[in-house]
Amino acid sequence: MININDKKTNDEIINKNDDFIFLTEHIDGRPLVGEQSSELKNISNWFNPIDEFTRLTIFHHLMSRPTSDSTYNYHVLIQIGGDDSAAKSTGRLLAKFPSNSLVIQFDIKNEQWKVLHGDLQTQVNGKIRWVVIGHGQYTGRNQQSHFEGYQAYQLITGLKYLKNDVLKAYPPNKIVLAGCQLGRGGVNENFVF
Numbered sequence: 001m002i003n004i005n006d007k008k009t010n011d012e013i014i015n016k017n018d019d020f021i022f023l024t025e026h027i028d029g030r031p032l033v034g035e036q037s038s039e040l041k042n043i044s045n046w047f048n049p050i051d052e053f054t055r056l057t058i059f060h061h062l063m064s065r066p067t068s069d070s071t072y073n074y075h076v077l078i079q080i081g082g083d084d085s086a087a088k089s090t091g092r093l094l095a096k097f098p099s100n101s102l103v104i105q106f107d108i109k110n111e112q113w114k115v116l117h118g119d120l121q122t123q124v125n126g127k128i129r130w131v132v133i134g135h136g137q138y139t140g141r142n143q144q145s146h147f148e149g150y151q152a153y154q155l156i157t158g159l160k161y162l163k164n165d166v167l168k169a170y171p172p173n174k175i176v177l178a179g180c181q182l183g184r185g186g187v188n189e190n191f192v193f
Helices: 018-027 049-059 084-096 152-166
Strands: 074-079 101-107 112-117 128-133 174-178
Touching: 049 084, 049 101, 049 112, 074 084, 084 101, 084 128, 101 152, 128 152
Parallel strands: 074 101, 074 128, 128 174
Antiparallel strands: 101 112
């Protein structure tokens, strides 16, 4: 198994569930499961999360009001699925911290990416959280769940590519996976990361 972190262990004790609150408050509880269109295989056809962010900014100013209440100084939102649900979820997460976030769409299989919000040259001091947004697929039958069609080692390979080649200025202190059904099915069937 490939380890994206250089450290083998993490001695930090997590005593609050701020990632869960962050995700549930800003994805609106809509599931990240669904049908995938063959048209979305090309990253150029992916839905744009900035459309949802703009909609929230205009029509739901209370929800999209920026906040600085985070233990992280910068947020890298990585959309790995191209459908409308993944794009809207990414836009909702961006609405939380628009001034200190980067949004990137990333096609893992083809190593194609595009930055939609933020700048790859921005200097960041402090803690950085990566949030990977996509669909989880639970298969059952003692088979590992998938994240946007990928097994854990494939996702790790893709994230290592981003870390080493694209997002060099944004090494993650934490990686959060935002997708349904990733923990379903127990030890043998959940998405092992």
